Amino acid sequence: MSKPLKAPFRTLTVFCACGEKLLRYRKKGKGRLVKIHKLRIAKDYTGIFSRELPEGENVICPSCEKRIATVRKINGKWVFKLNQGQIGMIRK
Numbered sequence: 001m002s003k004p005l006k007a008p009f010r011t012l013t014v015f016c017a018c019g020e021k022l023l024r025y026r027k028k029g030k031g032r033l034v035k036i037h038k039l040r041i042a043k044d045y046t047g048i049f050s051r052e053l054p055e056g057e058n059v060i061c062p063s064c065e066k067r068i069a070t071v072r073k074i075n076g077k078w079v080f081k082l083n084q085g086q087i088g089m090i091r092k
């Protein structure tokens, strides 16, 4: 069995629960958005995901000052693990 050649990417717009527009993001596969891979961010509207942050650092929404995500390094790749309770609308 071989994998399909085309990765099923969906480009999503992700908002904070407070309404702040955060990201255009190329999500791979189905299912809910749990983590953000830094390399798949198409646009970072506020710049908070583009800064160099150490592992374990929190990403804070510039509008409501609540924690949106935490920085993690998984298999050598930088990812943001989302705080599900603080993620608002996700739009295609």
Ligand SMILES: [Zn+2]
Pocket (backbone or CB within 6 Å): 016, 017, 018, 019, 020, 061, 062, 063, 064, 065, 066
């Ligand atoms: Zn917010």
